[in-house]
Amino acid sequence: MPSSPLARLGQSPPLLALLGAVLLWAAWPVHEPPLTLLLFVGWVPYLRLEQVLTRQGARRGRVFANTYLFLFLWNAFTTWWVSYSTLGGGIAAVVLNAALMCLPLMAFRRTKERFGPRVGYLSLPVYWIAFEQLHLHWDLSWPWLTLGNGFANAPEWVQWYEYTGFLGGSVWVLAVNLLIFWAGWGRQGVPFWQFNGPRRWRWVLPMTAIWLPITVSHAINRSFQERGSPLEVVVVQPNIDPYGGKFPDKPGFIPYEQQLTMLLQRTEAAITPQTRLVLWPETCLDETFFEASFAQTPQVARIRQELLARHPGLSLLTGITSVERYSDAVRVTSTARYRDDLGFYDVFNTAAFFADASAAPQLYHKSRLVPGVEKIPPVLSKVLSNIDLGGVVGSYGSQDERTVFAAPAAAPALRLAPLICYESIYGDFVAEYVHNGATLLGLITNDGWWSDSPGFRQHLRYGALRCIETRRDLARSANTGISGFINQRGTISHRTGWWVGAASRATVHLNTEQTFYVRHGELIGRGTQVLAVLGLLGVVVAGVLGRQTRVKN
Structure with a gap:
């Protein structure tokens, strides 16, 4: 022995x-x-x-x-x-x-x-x-x-x-x-x-x-060498506690209008005349919006009047929760829900992009959904429906293609890839955005579910690998966690602190070249x-x- x-x-x-x-x-x-x-x-x-x-x-x-x-x-x-x-x-x-x-x-x-x-x-x-x-x-x-x-x-x-x-x-x-x-x-x-x-x-x-x-x-x-034309970007971290203020079913809920006021104030304090893009975090406007009427809501009107109209040439990416109703039975998806007053409909974790004060908002539906939180595999639906990994349990809708938001007139080189939270850990998924023409990665997330732990720090670090794989800058807006920027080498800068309200401003580069990995995939x-x-x-x-x-x- x-x-x-x-x-x-x-x-x-x-x-x-x-x-x-x-x-x-x-x-x-x-x-x-x-x-x-x-x-x-x-x-x-x-x-x-x-x-x-x-x-x-x-x-x-x-x-x-x-x-x-x-x-x-x-x-x-x-x-x-x-x-x-x-x-x-x-x-x-x-x-x-x-x-x-x-x-x-x-x-x-x-x-x-x-x-x-x-x-x-x-x-x-x-x-x-x-x-x-x-x-x-x-x-x-x-x-x-x-x-x-x-x-x-x-x-x-x-x-x-x-x-x-x-x-x-x-x-x-x-x-x-x-x-x-x-x-x-x-x-x-x-x-x-x-x-x-x-x-x-x-x-x-x-x-x-x-x-x-x-x-x-x-x-x-x-x-x-960093590649691409420069662009000034601001990322906002509102720091609204998801356990005690962000959602209406939580204790200490902050009214939606007050949340929007906080976002506008932080943004106004951080932007300059050279700023061309602002990022707000995932589910930032968390009221449930019907997509057909989203552009006519009071919240959108306020964003246009108090932010975009005051700053010509400014664009905004924000997270929302949206609903699409299906009047045509052919369009009903496998994740669609049904209510007598609504018929069939899907709920989406959505990124909304405002190119300027007058353009119609462009929408992207989160596609890589968190198992047990946003997506319940049919075979495990009965089991996972009782498990909460942070957020609302249920099957959200998604989309198959990677949407790249069209360039605004004030920044013709900007073609934005909207990444929502969990999606940023998928290398081949992020590469698809760049293959479709994205020149900048925009990550919106809410890392507050995992408190002050390695979770949100690991999530931040993984973004550096996506930047190297695609040679794209990444602008990161977190509800709370760490917001900031990552360059094409994977270097993190302009970080905000943990559990503080803040906004960061940096100049990114809009690269148009594609790496070998982007061209050929996994x-x-x-x-x-x-x-x-x-x-x-x-x-x-x-x-x-x-x-x-x-x-x-």
Whole structure:
């Protein structure tokens, strides 16, 4: 039996699961960049855990239990803040996501059993990244812990995301972890690639795999210049407590007219004659507006008279809650609701854009909806309807295309991509806006649901990766949380404080060029999904052939 504590740790699957979860948590934003290096060893304990259980001849149930423990702890340590909105929602997010994450790891183990360690270990990044790609595009989408997001605190390390997107970071993380594991715990003490030289040389490849991409990234960063014409933008943070003032069913509700007055006052104090765009946050005008009559409402009239008409050349992006009624049964959607007095209708989390004082408002409906809050998959509707992750539980409507708001006359280079909250963590989704011609990313959000926690800070940091992938500036307006700006290198500036009313003003650049990632999309994710399907088919075929051989014998 191993005698030293370190040796015992290396033989204990539960302790290895705990160690791996702690390392990944410590590496995750918002911890400082030196700790980001722990991403490169965070998966090594899991690989050792699986190796130990394999050598012990453990049953599949025990392997699954320890795998689930590792993933559950990682989820719990990193996204516990979801429970600030509701304990049930936080538990559901951790428990369900950890269970889903087990799927690619169980596929890896089955492949390793069928085809041996060489093919098995190489299949791990294929299955995992194929799962991350799936997690971007289905009803239970929750890609908060996509491994490539882990570099959000160190954007200077991943300037090459403009070519690969954030899944390139996932490849990097898993590749380095495998190289380190093979160097330290390869079969019979020999690394996976069967290098027979001095032991110290076994670490050359994993160390090179860490520092070479960082070196390339720094070289890209040094030569990169901000692109596009300048534009002065103001982002407003009203700081209205969603638990005690923003919504009419909350204690201490602030009347809507008073909320609008606060917004107008903060905006007036921050803008200059050179300001061409103002952003107000998600659901900023939270009264429910019928889209057919929205432009004629008193609130819109007041915005036009007291802000836009007083400042010619100024445009405004704001969040609203809107309703569209369907008089034609053909147009009724799968998310439509019904009331006797309204008929069929959809409720939307909407971004409204006023190009100037006279133009009709342009509308965009939030498309990537939060599971259990804004979107309830039909198969889970009965379960998730009782879970609140912050906001109003129910299925909101959405739209399929990425709307880019048309350029106003006073700023012809401005083509605005309206991102609403959760949408900003999806790299390929944001890239679609830029592919459609967006020159500026405008993020409106309400991060107050998660209190003073890592949640809103992680959300802020993820925006830096979207800026690198698309080489677009991002202007960020939060109801409360952090508002500010992120440039095309992923550098955050003009930040507001937490839980304070404020407004920030900065000059952004309206880039018109498209990156490789924008032009070609998620090549890594789609490629690994094809390989994953082939791998699983191979496992099934090998299993069938194996059974037939045993029957014949």
